[in-house]
Amino acid sequence: MVATRYKVFISLLFGVFLVLFVSDKAAPYLMPAEQLLYLMGKNFSGFKTLVITQKTRVINLYDPGEEVMMDEKIWLKSSGAYRSELRGEPYGWVGQYNSTAHREPGGDMLFRRILMANDSENLLTLLSGMGVDMETVAFTRYDGLVSYRLGHKDPRRPHLVVDKDSFLPVVFCYTLQTDLEPMVVTVRFDDYQKTGKGWYPYEIIYSAGEVLEKSVILDLQVNAPVDQPLSEIMMERASLGKGAHFQDIPEEGEQLKEIIELLKEKYQ
Numbered sequence: 001m002v003a004t005r006y007k008v009f010i011s012l013l014f015g016v017f018l019v020l021f022v023s024d025k026a027a028p029y030l031m032p033a034e035q036l037l038y039l040m041g042k043n044f045s046g047f048k049t050l051v052i053t054q055k056t057r058v059i060n061l062y063d064p065g066e067e068v069m070m071d072e073k074i075w076l077k078s079s080g081a082y083r084s085e086l087r088g089e090p091y092g093w094v095g096q097y098n099s100t101a102h103r104e105p106g107g108d109m110l111f112r113r114i115l116m117a118n119d120s121e122n123l124l125t126l127l128s129g130m131g132v133d134m135e136t137v138a139f140t141r142y143d144g145l146v147s148y149r150l151g152h153k154d155p156r157r158p159h160l161v162v163d164k165d166s167f168l169p170v171v172f173c174y175t176l177q178t179d180l181e182p183m184v185v186t187v188r189f190d191d192y193q194k195t196g197k198g199w200y201p202y203e204i205i206y207s208a209g210e211v212l213e214k215s216v217i218l219d220l221q222v223n224a225p226v227d228q229p230l231s232e233i234m235m236e237r238a239s240l241g242k243g244a245h246f247q248d249i250p251e252e253g254e255q256l257k258e259i260i261e262l263l264k265e266k267y268q
Contacts, residue, residue, distance in 0.1 A: 085105050
């Protein structure tokens, strides 16, 4: 009788140990920021220069009927230098709202810094300087897929969402210093394609305040000679977000997802 109870006790003890051991092993590994950025940076580490030809649609979110389209060309160097210009004149109906009145050709260049030859140290410095809390790493879901989130859980605060399997950035949120006040920027990267020695998003959706921009790459040249005079991407335009104009975003990326769905319905 005693021997039987002893065997039952040992079996139960072994079962508890096995459950705890397996559960611990099955738990997903949460990478530290440095390791995550190293793997992300490898996707772009072969890009020394990029020459991008893109078509951009700029929409007034307060009145989606008011929009303008343009063809643009952008030259980028991994050092953080760029040049951009319009190819011809903007076209489309803009109504009373001039979507391009205060927009430089090519638009905001800050987010493009994370899509070029970056090692983990440079990325860490860059993202920290743009207000992303590198001490905060967590799992999240975006479009139903498990991803990593670097930075604040609040979707209006600076953060970067990275796909768990490909280590490609999916969403980047930061604040941009404007003449009036800091403005929340949300950038969605989509349609990644293998080009040269890395990957690049061929569709970028950029949302800031009342303006939404959808850019589609028409041509991408990797590591081609850049003979054009270049300017520096001014990182001083990035703000830590104090006093920023926050939009009402109920869930992470929810507003941007709704905008994307409206665009798909309108331009399918």
